[in-house]
Amino acid sequence: MSKAKELREMSDEQLASELTQTQQELFRLRIQASTEKLDAPSNLRKLRRNIARMKTVLHQRTPAVEK
Template sequence: MARIDDLRQSSDDQLTEQLGQLKREQFNLRFQAATSQLEKPSRVREVRRDIARIKTLQAQRASQNSK
Protein backbone atom coordinates (compact mmCIF):
# COMPACT_ATOMS: atom_id res chain seq x y z
CA MET A 1 0.00 0.00 0.00
CA ALA A 2 1.35 3.36 -0.99
CA ARG A 3 1.80 5.92 1.73
CA ILE A 4 0.63 9.43 0.85
CA ASP A 5 3.90 10.93 2.12
CA ASP A 6 5.88 8.70 -0.24
CA LEU A 7 3.61 9.64 -3.12
CA ARG A 8 3.99 13.36 -2.42
CA GLN A 9 7.76 13.03 -2.79
CA SER A 10 7.39 11.35 -6.18
CA SER A 11 7.63 13.29 -9.42
CA ASP A 12 4.73 13.59 -11.85
CA ASP A 13 6.34 11.04 -14.18
CA GLN A 14 6.79 8.55 -11.35
CA LEU A 15 3.16 8.96 -10.32
CA THR A 16 1.98 8.37 -13.88
CA GLU A 17 4.13 5.24 -14.11
CA GLN A 18 2.83 3.91 -10.78
CA LEU A 19 -0.74 4.63 -11.88
CA GLY A 20 -0.20 2.59 -15.03
CA GLN A 21 1.22 -0.32 -13.06
CA LEU A 22 -1.68 -0.25 -10.61
CA LYS A 23 -4.25 -0.17 -13.40
CA ARG A 24 -2.61 -3.22 -15.02
CA GLU A 25 -2.65 -4.99 -11.66
CA GLN A 26 -6.30 -4.06 -11.16
CA PHE A 27 -7.11 -5.52 -14.58
CA ASN A 28 -5.33 -8.77 -13.72
CA LEU A 29 -7.06 -8.96 -10.35
CA ARG A 30 -10.44 -8.58 -12.06
CA PHE A 31 -9.64 -11.53 -14.30
CA GLN A 32 -8.52 -13.60 -11.32
CA ALA A 33 -11.73 -12.75 -9.49
CA ALA A 34 -13.85 -13.69 -12.49
CA THR A 35 -12.14 -17.08 -12.78
CA SER A 36 -12.19 -17.70 -9.00
CA GLN A 37 -8.39 -17.72 -8.82
CA LEU A 38 -8.04 -14.69 -6.58
CA GLU A 39 -5.65 -15.52 -3.73
CA LYS A 40 -5.87 -12.25 -1.83
CA PRO A 41 -9.25 -10.53 -2.19
CA SER A 42 -8.15 -7.62 -0.01
CA ARG A 43 -5.59 -6.64 -2.65
CA VAL A 44 -8.42 -5.46 -4.94
CA ARG A 45 -9.42 -2.86 -2.36
CA GLU A 46 -5.81 -1.78 -1.73
CA VAL A 47 -5.13 -1.27 -5.43
CA ARG A 48 -8.35 0.69 -5.91
CA ARG A 49 -7.48 2.99 -3.02
CA ASP A 50 -3.89 3.47 -4.19
CA ILE A 51 -5.21 4.49 -7.62
CA ALA A 52 -7.52 7.00 -5.93
CA ARG A 53 -4.64 8.41 -3.86
CA ILE A 54 -2.51 8.97 -6.95
CA LYS A 55 -5.36 10.55 -8.92
CA THR A 56 -6.18 12.85 -5.99
CA LEU A 57 -2.57 13.93 -5.71
CA GLN A 58 -2.36 14.55 -9.46
CA ALA A 59 -5.54 16.66 -9.33
CA GLN A 60 -4.15 18.69 -6.41
CA ARG A 61 -0.92 19.34 -8.30
CA ALA A 62 -2.83 20.33 -11.43
CA SER A 63 -4.96 22.82 -9.50
CA GLN A 64 -1.87 24.33 -7.87
CA ASN A 65 -0.17 24.73 -11.23
CA SER A 66 -3.19 26.43 -12.78
CA LYS A 67 -3.34 29.14 -10.11
Protein backbone atom coordinates (compact mmCIF):
# COMPACT_ATOMS: atom_id res chain seq x y z
CA MET A 1 0.00 0.00 0.00
CA SER A 2 2.29 2.75 -1.13
CA LYS A 3 0.25 4.84 -3.53
CA ALA A 4 -1.36 7.97 -2.16
CA LYS A 5 -4.34 7.39 -4.44
CA GLU A 6 -5.01 4.05 -2.76
CA LEU A 7 -4.67 5.63 0.66
CA ARG A 8 -7.16 8.37 -0.18
CA GLU A 9 -9.76 5.74 -1.13
CA MET A 10 -9.62 4.23 2.37
CA SER A 11 -11.86 5.36 5.20
CA ASP A 12 -10.44 7.20 8.20
CA GLU A 13 -10.71 4.13 10.43
CA GLN A 14 -9.02 1.87 7.89
CA LEU A 15 -6.26 4.39 7.36
CA ALA A 16 -5.69 4.81 11.09
CA SER A 17 -5.49 1.05 11.66
CA GLU A 18 -3.13 0.65 8.69
CA LEU A 19 -0.97 3.43 10.15
CA THR A 20 -0.68 1.73 13.54
CA GLN A 21 0.15 -1.61 11.92
CA THR A 22 2.84 -0.01 9.78
CA GLN A 23 4.32 1.79 12.78
CA GLN A 24 4.46 -1.49 14.71
CA GLU A 25 6.17 -3.19 11.78
CA LEU A 26 8.70 -0.36 11.59
CA PHE A 27 9.42 -0.80 15.29
CA ARG A 28 10.04 -4.52 14.80
CA LEU A 29 12.38 -3.82 11.90
CA ARG A 30 14.30 -1.25 13.94
CA ILE A 31 14.81 -3.84 16.68
CA GLN A 32 16.03 -6.34 14.09
CA ALA A 33 18.38 -3.73 12.66
CA SER A 34 19.87 -3.06 16.08
CA THR A 35 20.56 -6.77 16.58
CA GLU A 36 21.96 -7.02 13.03
CA LYS A 37 19.40 -9.59 11.90
CA LEU A 38 17.74 -7.41 9.29
CA ASP A 39 17.50 -8.99 5.83
CA ALA A 40 16.52 -5.95 3.75
CA PRO A 41 17.55 -2.56 5.16
CA SER A 42 15.66 -0.81 2.38
CA ASN A 43 12.39 -1.86 4.03
CA LEU A 44 13.02 0.67 6.81
CA ARG A 45 13.01 3.51 4.31
CA LYS A 46 9.92 2.20 2.53
CA LEU A 47 7.96 1.93 5.76
CA ARG A 48 8.97 5.42 6.89
CA ARG A 49 7.77 6.85 3.59
CA ASN A 50 4.49 4.92 3.76
CA ILE A 51 3.91 6.26 7.28
CA ALA A 52 4.56 9.78 6.03
CA ARG A 53 2.09 9.29 3.18
CA MET A 54 -0.58 8.01 5.56
CA LYS A 55 -0.07 10.90 7.97
CA THR A 56 -0.24 13.36 5.09
CA VAL A 57 -3.55 11.95 3.86
CA LEU A 58 -4.98 12.01 7.38
CA HIS A 59 -3.82 15.59 7.86
CA GLN A 60 -5.37 16.64 4.56
CA ARG A 61 -8.71 15.23 5.65
CA THR A 62 -8.88 17.24 8.85
CA PRO A 63 -10.55 20.60 8.32
CA ALA A 64 -8.27 23.59 8.60
CA VAL A 65 -8.81 25.72 11.66
CA GLU A 66 -9.83 29.16 10.50
CA LYS A 67 -8.33 32.13 12.28
